[in-house]
Amino acid sequence: MAKAPVDVAQLVAVDPAQAARVLSETRSATLAGQRARVAPRPLIGQSWERLLRSGLDPEQDAGSGLLPRDEVRRRREASPLRHVLPVLWEGLLPASDVAPHIVVVADAEGRVLWREGSAQVLCRADGIGLEVGADWREDAVGTNGVGTAVVLRRPVQVFASEHFVRAHTSWTSAGAPVTDPRDGRLLGVVNVSGPLETMHPATLAWVGSVAKLAEARLRELHLASLERLRAVAAPVLARLDGRAVVVDADGWTAAVTGMPYTARIPLPKSRSPGPGWLPVIGPCFLEPLADGWLVRAGEEPAPHDGARIVLDLTRPRRWSVTVLGGGGSWTHELSPRHAELLYLLAVHRSGRSASQLAEAVFGDPARKVTVRAEMSRVRRYLGPFLEHRPYRFRENTDVELLLPDDPADLLPHSAAGGTSGTGGTRGARHHRAVSDAGG
Known part of the structure; x- marks a missing residue:
C-alpha cells in the first residue's frame, strides 16, 4: 500500500536532493503501473491519469511545434496580457538576478507568448522546447506549470519528477492563471521556471500574488476606459x-x-x-x-421563430452559447454553472423544475433559490428563448449541442453527477438536442 503523499514543498526546502530521489521513485513506479512507496500529490496523480488515458508518451522528445512569428505577433497584439507585462516583469524578474530562473507568459491555450529572465536558464529552456511560440498545453507536453494551471484554473507548482515527460524532470515550475476581472475568462498563465535547487517552495504564493496584481491592473484599465466612454456618451444620451x-x-x-x-x-x-x-x-x-x-x-424584445442556438461544450473551461437568428448572430461565454444548467435544459427539452435542476446540479433539491438566481442571470442573455415553470427552451427554438469526444471532458467541474444521467448523450461529439420522449 502506498504511503500518503509527502509534503513536497517542505521536503524541497529541507533537502532538494532527497526530494528529487523520492519524486523520481514515485514517478517511475506510478507510470509503470506499479504501487509507489510514496503516492503522488492528488493534483499530480490526477494529471498523470489524464495523460495516461490520452496516450501521451512520457518518454517523448522534448518540445513541441512552434508558431510562426507572424502568428505569435498576432496573438500578442490580441492578448489583454500585453497591457500588464510591466506588472509581471516588475514583480517577478528582479529575483532572477539572485536565483536563476525565467518568467514565462502564455495565452489561454498554453502557447508561450513572452519569456524573460536568466540567460543561462533561457538557454536550458530552449533545450526542452520552452520557447516563444511553443505549445505547453498539458495534453501536448505533459504535467507542467503552464498547461496544468490552464486545466485546473488555479496556481500550480510542479516539482522535478512530478513532470510527466522525462525530459522535464530536472525542472521545477510554478504557474498561476490570469483571468479577466470582468467575467472570469481565462486570459493566460504567468509562470516561473528553473532548476529544482534554485526554486523556493514559496515561489507559488509569490507568482499567484503577482498574477492577482495583474488582474487588479486590468480592472483599473477597464474602469478607466469605461469612464472615458461615459464622458463621450453623456451628452449624446441626453438628447x-x-x-x-x-x-x-x-x-x-x-x-x-x-x-x-x-x-x-x-x-x-x-x-x-x-x-x-x-x-x-x-x-x-x-x-x-x-x-x-x-x-x-426598437420595439420590445420578442421571441424569434426559427432561432438556432448552438451550445458548445467541446473545450474544457471555454464553453459558449451562440444564437443565430434573423438579426444576426452573437456568442456569450458561459460560466461552469450556466454551462451545466443549459446542458440539462438542452437534453431535457420538456423542461426541468427548479428542484429538479437543484438536485441534478447540487445533489440537493432544496437548493431551489440558488437555481432560480442562476437562471435569472441566464435569462438576461437568453430570455427570449427560454420558458419557465418548468425551465425549458421554447418549442420553436432549434438547439444544437456540441460535446467533447472524451466523456471525461464534459463539464469536469460537475461534482453532483448532474450531467451523468441525461439519456446517454454524454460523450457524443455533435448532436441536435431533442425532447425527452424523442431522445
Missing part, C-alpha cells in the same frame, strides 16, 4: 428619447438611459452600423461612438 445604451467594443456598459442597467450586452461577432437584434434589448439600431457603440432600442 435621445426612448431606450438606449452605450457599450465598449466588448459589450460592457458605459452609460444607459430609459432602461435598466445591464453590466454587459453581448454584441454580434461581425457587427456593423444599422439594424440588428441583441439579447436584453431585442430589435435595435447600432451606431459607432468613440471606441464603442451606441445601441438604440
Whole structure:
C-alpha cells in the first residue's frame, strides 16, 4: 500500500536532493503501473491519469511545434496580457538576478507568448522546447506549470519528477492563471521556471500574488476606459428619447438611459452600423461612438421563430452559447454553472423544475433559490428563448449541442453527477438536442 503523499514543498526546502530521489521513485513506479512507496500529490496523480488515458508518451522528445512569428505577433497584439507585462516583469524578474530562473507568459491555450529572465536558464529552456511560440498545453507536453494551471484554473507548482515527460524532470515550475476581472475568462498563465535547487517552495504564493496584481491592473484599465466612454456618451444620451445604451467594443456598459442597467450586452461577432437584434434589448439600431457603440432600442424584445442556438461544450473551461437568428448572430461565454444548467435544459427539452435542476446540479433539491438566481442571470442573455415553470427552451427554438469526444471532458467541474444521467448523450461529439420522449 502506498504511503500518503509527502509534503513536497517542505521536503524541497529541507533537502532538494532527497526530494528529487523520492519524486523520481514515485514517478517511475506510478507510470509503470506499479504501487509507489510514496503516492503522488492528488493534483499530480490526477494529471498523470489524464495523460495516461490520452496516450501521451512520457518518454517523448522534448518540445513541441512552434508558431510562426507572424502568428505569435498576432496573438500578442490580441492578448489583454500585453497591457500588464510591466506588472509581471516588475514583480517577478528582479529575483532572477539572485536565483536563476525565467518568467514565462502564455495565452489561454498554453502557447508561450513572452519569456524573460536568466540567460543561462533561457538557454536550458530552449533545450526542452520552452520557447516563444511553443505549445505547453498539458495534453501536448505533459504535467507542467503552464498547461496544468490552464486545466485546473488555479496556481500550480510542479516539482522535478512530478513532470510527466522525462525530459522535464530536472525542472521545477510554478504557474498561476490570469483571468479577466470582468467575467472570469481565462486570459493566460504567468509562470516561473528553473532548476529544482534554485526554486523556493514559496515561489507559488509569490507568482499567484503577482498574477492577482495583474488582474487588479486590468480592472483599473477597464474602469478607466469605461469612464472615458461615459464622458463621450453623456451628452449624446441626453438628447435621445426612448431606450438606449452605450457599450465598449466588448459589450460592457458605459452609460444607459430609459432602461435598466445591464453590466454587459453581448454584441454580434461581425457587427456593423444599422439594424440588428441583441439579447436584453431585442430589435435595435447600432451606431459607432468613440471606441464603442451606441445601441438604440426598437420595439420590445420578442421571441424569434426559427432561432438556432448552438451550445458548445467541446473545450474544457471555454464553453459558449451562440444564437443565430434573423438579426444576426452573437456568442456569450458561459460560466461552469450556466454551462451545466443549459446542458440539462438542452437534453431535457420538456423542461426541468427548479428542484429538479437543484438536485441534478447540487445533489440537493432544496437548493431551489440558488437555481432560480442562476437562471435569472441566464435569462438576461437568453430570455427570449427560454420558458419557465418548468425551465425549458421554447418549442420553436432549434438547439444544437456540441460535446467533447472524451466523456471525461464534459463539464469536469460537475461534482453532483448532474450531467451523468441525461439519456446517454454524454460523450457524443455533435448532436441536435431533442425532447425527452424523442431522445
